[in-house]
């Protein structure tokens with residue numbers, strides 16, 4: 476999250492949030508965090524541990540129940556290599572990203588989510604996770 480450096484108010488979706496490592500980091504930067512995980516127990520735990528989260532929901536990464544363009548940043552720590560259907564999940568990530576939003580990949584940065592103009596930041600324009 477330090478590398479992504481989202482600005483306060485950034486709408487963050489933490490996919491497969493698990494115990495909430497990225498959720499906690501985004502909250503620490505005053506982002507508006509939504510956290511989803513397919514395990515009800517993990518979601519309950521997240522909601523209790525991080526009451527500042529706007530929404531903690533049980534959800535499948537392959538079928539995100541959010542409208543198009545809902546988030547500025549979609550993060551997914553230790554997730555992509557575990558997905559059953561990464562292509563579908565990536566399509567969903569692209570769909571829920573707002574124009575100019577980003578999802579971490581080793582390419583370029585956006586001014587919305589990164590303070591400096593590093594060439595190794597998150598990619599923009601509805602990129603893949």
Ligand SMILES: C[S@@+](CC[C@H](N)C(=O)[O-])C[C@H]1O[C@@H](n2cnc3c(N)ncnc32)[C@H](O)[C@@H]1O
Nearest residue numbers: 491492493496512513514517534535536552553
């Ligand atoms: C490796 S952990 C995620 C770690 C977390 N992202 C972090 O950075 O600390 C994997 C999590 O993904 C959840 N999960 C597994 N398959 C999923 C799916 N298809 N949709 C949503 N969540 C899923 C599991 O319940 C588990 O909490």
